[in-house]
Amino acid sequence: MAEREDDDMRPPGADDTAPGADDTDAGTRRSVGERVRAAGGALGRAARSRAGRRTRITLGVLAVSVVGVVLGVLLGAHTKVDIGPFNAQMTIRPSLTGGTDVVIPPLGSLLLDSHDGPAHLSVQLGTLDQRRTKALIDDPAGIARASETAVHDVTRGIVRLGVRTLAFSVLCTLLLAALVFRNVRRVAWSGLLSLVITGGSLGIGALTLRTSAIEEPRYEGLLVNAPAVVGDARRIANDYNMYAEQLQRLVGNVSRIYTTVSTLPLYDPAPGTKRVLHVSDLHLNPTAWQMIRTIVEQFNIDAVIDTGDITDWGSEPEGSFVSAIGALRVPYIYIRGNHDSARTAASVASQRNAIVLNNSMTTVAGLTIAGIGDPRFTPDKETSPAGSGLTKPVAEQVIGAGERLANTVRSAGHPVDIALVHDPESAGPLSGVCPLVLAGHVHARQTRMLAQVPGQQPTRLLVEGSSGGAGLRGLEGEAPTPLAMSVLYFGADRALQAYDDIVVGGTGRSQVTLERHVVNEKKLPNPSPTVATPTPTRTR
Numbered sequence: 001m002a003e004r005e006d007d008d009m010r011p012p013g014a015d016d017t018a019p020g021a022d023d024t025d026a027g028t029r030r031s032v033g034e035r036v037r038a039a040g041g042a043l044g045r046a047a048r049s050r051a052g053r054r055t056r057i058t059l060g061v062l063a064v065s066v067v068g069v070v071l072g073v074l075l076g077a078h079t080k081v082d083i084g085p086f087n088a089q090m091t092i093r094p095s096l097t098g099g100t101d102v103v104i105p106p107l108g109s110l111l112l113d114s115h116d117g118p119a120h121l122s123v124q125l126g127t128l129d130q131r132r133t134k135a136l137i138d139d140p141a142g143i144a145r146a147s148e149t150a151v152h153d154v155t156r157g158i159v160r161l162g163v164r165t166l167a168f169s170v171l172c173t174l175l176l177a178a179l180v181f182r183n184v185r186r187v188a189w190s191g192l193l194s195l196v197i198t199g200g201s202l203g204i205g206a207l208t209l210r211t212s213a214i215e216e217p218r219y220e221g222l223l224v225n226a227p228a229v230v231g232d233a234r235r236i237a238n239d240y241n242m243y244a245e246q247l248q249r250l251v252g253n254v255s256r257i258y259t260t261v262s263t264l265p266l267y268d269p270a271p272g273t274k275r276v277l278h279v280s281d282l283h284l285n286p287t288a289w290q291m292i293r294t295i296v297e298q299f300n301i302d303a304v305i306d307t308g309d310i311t312d313w314g315s316e317p318e319g320s321f322v323s324a325i326g327a328l329r330v331p332y333i334y335i336r337g338n339h340d341s342a343r344t345a346a347s348v349a350s351q352r353n354a355i356v357l358n359n360s361m362t363t364v365a366g367l368t369i370a371g372i373g374d375p376r377f378t379p380d381k382e383t384s385p386a387g388s389g390l391t392k393p394v395a396e397q398v399i400g401a402g403e404r405l406a407n408t409v410r411s412a413g414h415p416v417d418i419a420l421v422h423d424p425e426s427a428g429p430l431s432g433v434c435p436l437v438l439a440g441h442v443h444a445r446q447t448r449m450l451a452q453v454p455g456q457q458p459t460r461l462l463v464e465g466s467s468g469g470a471g472l473r474g475l476e477g478e479a480p481t482p483l484a485m486s487v488l489y490f491g492a493d494r495a496l497q498a499y500d501d502i503v504v505g506g507t508g509r510s511q512v513t514l515e516r517h518v519v520n521e522k523k524l525p526n527p528s529p530t531v532a533t534p535t536p537t538r539t540r
Helices: 002-009 021-076 130-138 142-148 150-180 184-207 211-215 226-230 240-262 286-298 317-328 342-349 392-410 471-475
Strands: 078-083 086-094 100-104 108-112 119-128 218-220 274-279 303-306 332-334 354-356 360-364 367-371 418-420 436-439 446-449 460-463 483-490 496-504 512-518
Touching: 021 086, 021 150, 021 184, 078 150, 086 150, 119 184, 150 184, 274 286, 286 317, 286 483, 317 342, 317 354, 332 342, 342 354, 360 392, 367 392
Parallel strands: 100 119, 274 303, 303 332, 332 354, 367 418, 418 436, 436 460
Antiparallel strands: 078 086, 086 119, 100 108, 108 218, 274 483, 360 367, 446 460, 483 496, 496 512
């Protein structure tokens, strides 16, 4: 019985030989493993979900911070500051390359590779303060005092601009983050990140500052007298003190330009003054006609004088180019150049307002004008500057043209005010015959007095540049040849009183400069300060 009781006391399944025992244990083990794997998968998915959420939040905070910084810079990164006599404005803009540009209206822009990105500094010198400008004019030491404070003014403006940029960037970022996240912690992180981005950008500019950049500026716009604006770059050293000195010189020189222009004693043509436009060497450039029409209208021109080479080959198809003469509505006096054929001269003569001179004379606008065409016809040859390799027969031919015209003038029996030749080499025989000789041919301006003949009047030679920018030849050099023409002012006595040299930047450019010369019979005229203008304006 004891033995049976012991057997009965054994738990069910204790018998190793009981059928189905192994299957039950295996099922239990599989059930536990599945639960463990399921739990592990759930933990993994939760971890991945939390990591993805953190990544999305981080990227969102970063994006909001960048957008907020950009908005802040665009809205608030500007400030006004007084620099010498100027009311200036400083602006920071996002940029990949950094740098600084100084805008000096109406002279143009001075670009400096002053620092690396991602912040670009722009300084625009705006209007002149009336009180400070008057002090500069009245007090000889006023410019010096203004220059002494220039560096302090610029430094103060940059500091103020930096603080303002930081403030606007952080504020815009906080407002944007509050609208997007509605979570205090994320808003705080966005604001902190915007502070780091803006401060880091400004810090990169400060750490990469190149004070020597002012040694190699780049000019754009109407900065026609760049050395006078930036000073003598050869004296700049690579330290801040010399950079500060150069900045003072910049402000001082620009102040002088403004004050000089405002007080410049200009030649004021008297009533009855005749205005003559001198052009030469158009060489089939249609741009020249547009410029000529503008000057004729705005300067109230009485007559146009053309000293030759209106075409390139003198061919019949080129005859249509001269049809623009008729649209000028003022007398057009023309002599033939070495690129113009007899056919060209005939095409010009067919225009209703044109007068072709060939060892002949005419009177226009009260001025007596004599002219002779170039004795050569060499369209297949490059023009040769006077005295640079002319063979003896050619030199005799060119000088001979001047001698024939001089004989014509002498035999006229009355004074001649202007003589026209194409090549300046022809001008020599006209010395003492008339007071003024106009020429072209060499594509470069020249002004000189001819060798005076004892007992006779002095003769001035004005050689015009190429009013057509030398045509297609003007594109052969590194820079296009500028378009050049001059306005001549003749008084009631028919004597030359003054002339304006006008230059239009070479083909494809719109830069225009005007340089005034007042004639002094005792010496060669000295040019007055050059003034840049977007278009020529009538001189009164």
